[in-house]
Amino acid sequence: MSAVKTFFIAEIGVNHNGRLDLALKLVEAAYAAGAQAAKFQTFTADALAVPNTQTVAYQKAMSGALDQHAMLKSLELSEKDHRIIAQRCRELGIEFMSTAFDKRSMDMLCDIGIKRIKIPSGEITNLPYIKDCTRRGLPIILSTGMADLEEVRVAVGAVREVQRELSVPSPALTVLHCTSAYPAALEDVNLLAMQTMARELGVPIGYSDHTLGTFVSPIAVALGAVVIEKHITLDRTMPGPDHAASIEPDELKAMIAQIREVETLLGDGIKQARPAEYEARRLVRRGLKATRVIEAGTVLQESDIAILRPASGLAPGSYETVIGRRVVNSLDAGQPITQDDLEASEGLAR
Structure with missing residues (x-):
């Protein structure tokens, strides 16, 4: 208000x-x-x-x-x-x-x-x-x-x-x-x-x-x-x-x-998500997902990664920095790819 x-x-x-x-x-x-x-x-x-x-x-x-x-x-x-x-x-x-x-x-x-x-x-x-x-x-x-x-x-x-x-x-x-x-x-x-x-x-x-x-x-x-x-x-x-x-x-x-x-x-003039938008932000935005079963130690290729709803996983802005990284955890098809699933690296947007 x-x-x-x-x-x-x-x-x-x-x-x-x-x-x-x-x-x-x-x-x-x-x-x-x-x-x-x-x-x-x-x-x-x-x-x-x-x-x-x-x-x-x-x-x-x-x-x-x-x-x-x-x-x-x-x-x-x-x-x-x-x-x-x-x-x-x-x-x-x-x-x-x-x-x-x-x-x-x-x-x-x-x-x-x-x-x-x-x-x-x-x-x-x-x-x-x-x-x-x-x-x-x-x-x-x-x-x-x-x-x-x-x-x-x-x-x-x-x-x-x-x-x-x-x-x-x-x-x-x-x-x-x-x-x-x-x-x-x-x-x-x-x-x-x-x-x-x-x-x-x-x-x-x-x-x-x-x-x-x-x-x-x-x-x-x-x-x-x-x-x-x-x-x-x-x-x-x-x-x-x-x-x-x-x-x-x-x-x-x-x-x-x-x-x-x-x-x-x-309102207050501050540009930020309102509480009424929180659910939509979580469900309508996209995140990085595995396109197939990926074994630990695999180096990720473009074909291994999809940008899909919901917003779980790394944000789409991390897409290019994730390609070529090695996974340290096995991933199921459709599973969100998180920073914890990758070898330590800087520059990944959440």
Whole structure:
């Protein structure tokens, strides 16, 4: 089995629709499906957008909202809500996470006791924000939707600069590949960009999955993702900006099960026979056998030796070195020829 277990983040985001009861139900669904973390988004509309800011096309299509500020206002959770949610996560044994979109929200989350900080794709060029997040001394997960490699490199450099100042142990940074489209079309996914970032930046990588369905994230794990983030909802038909591009609890459970299967099939990377192959190796491989009754003292000729199943006797690689050797034991027809049956000689492969 793979030594790395993928850290799965169930991205609840704003799919609670501003309701604490829905938020708690989503936490319970994430836990029941096997996710390691339930993640929210923490913000105040006033600190995020000016009134009458136009909604993004997908937000408009999925929620009907035209004013981004008003939409965000309806999706806020209070500090009390956050603390109740975090407590429920602790009771269940699932990690509480949230993305903070402003300093005050980050202060609140750190006071609540988050274990890591998620920097969203939209803030990847906001270096003051990135540095402030990193100064909290917690592991960083950085999403990279809409970014090119150089922008990611600069953001990673900002994180590492602060982490060096704080003497934060490595690795304390994971970079998530992401396509910021809801839903993301398959031709826009570009999973190989994960490997590009891993190679160019020398960081652990993951994938923030905005595609429809459940099959892309397991592929990302096969390509090296150690963190997966996926939006979840109780019902895709609910009103709201992210529901339609999310998966429901049964799908979440199936996806996590698929990822665990992928981890198993990836193995440990060591090329060697597996225990399940031992019998086949013994019975399907060949060994050197006597073709007739051979008396002790006989010098072996090609006609005296056959390469036959099973693998008992010397390995076929010894064939040429055995020809011309003298046997010290009598052999029956079909009997395996072993090194003990031959005069002492070097270079015989077993």
